[in-house]
Amino acid sequence: MIKGGLDLSKKNSNYIIFTLIIASILWYLLFVIKPMNFWLEMSLSISALVLMSFVFNKDIFKIGKPTIRHILIGIFSAIALYIIFYLGNIVSGFIFSFKDSQVLSVYSNRSNGNLIWIGLLLLFIIGPGEEIYWRGFIQNTLSNKIGETKGYLISILLYAGVHIITGNVMLVIAALVCGIFWGWLYKKEKSLLPVIISHAIWDLTIFVIFPLM
Numbered sequence: 330m331i332k333g334g335l336d337l338s339k340k341n342s343n344y345i346i347f348t349l350i351i352a353s354i355l356w357y358l359l360f361v362i363k364p365m366n367f368w369l370e371m372s373l374s375i376s377a378l379v380l381m382s383f384v385f386n387k388d389i390f391k392i393g394k395p396t397i398r399h400i401l402i403g404i405f406s407a408i409a410l411y412i413i414f415y416l417g418n419i420v421s422g423f424i425f426s427f428k429d430s431q432v433l434s435v436y437s438n439r440s441n442g443n444l445i446w447i448g449l450l451l452l453f454i455i456g457p458g459e460e461i462y463w464r465g466f467i468q469n470t471l472s473n474k475i476g477e478t479k480g481y482l483i484s485i486l487l488y489a490g491v492h493i494i495t496g497n498v499m500l501v502i503a504a505l506v507c508g509i510f511w512g513w514l515y516k517k518e519k520s521l522l523p524v525i526i527s528h529a530i531w532d533l534t535i536f537v538i539f540p541l542m
Contacts, residue, residue, distance in 0.1 A: 360495035367438040375458035382466035392521040403526025431499040456529030464515040
């Protein structure tokens with residue numbers, strides 16, 4: 330019985346590592362190689378990661394019944410995170426000489442499609458999909474395996490770490506902040522719903538409605 334448990338644990342770890350390698354490759358293609366339309370590729374990449382999460386955990390889409398509390402938490406946390414980034418964008422300009430060029434390199438992808446189309450992808454595929462993979466799969470699996478706090482901290486590092494391959498320091502910092510914020514929200518609420526709402530609204534706001542640059 331103990332041996333079987335160890336084998337399963339090792340299998341779980343190997344599968345997590347496998348998906349993280351795939352995520353790193355996809356992010357490198359997405360931000361560096363850019364073989365196709367950014368938003369289409371992002372949607373396909375996220376969908377692939379969600380599919381791999383589903384293969385591991387068939388209950389990954391069972392996010393629970395929506396509640397007014399979770400909806401409000403999702404909305405107001407998205408607003409709070411946007412304010413954090415708004416202020417961070419100002420402060421980072423005094424610290425990093427390369428801030429503008431690296432942030433603009435991300436925002437340049439806005440020209441790769443109609444803003445309404447981009448907004449819909451962010452709202453219904455990209456934002457929710459990232460949370461299903463990073464919090465619903467990675468953080469949840471690690472938390473069950475090594476403890477809630479350790480799982481939270483390691484998932485933050487992994488989320489930011491995958492973005493290192495892009496070579497964009499500002500993107501890595503942004504991922505670190507988002508990982509801390511949404512990871513904590515998921516840890517606190519024990520539900521993907523408010524985190525998905527938060528991520529989707531934040532994505533739509535910062536990329537389409539009120540971009541920082």
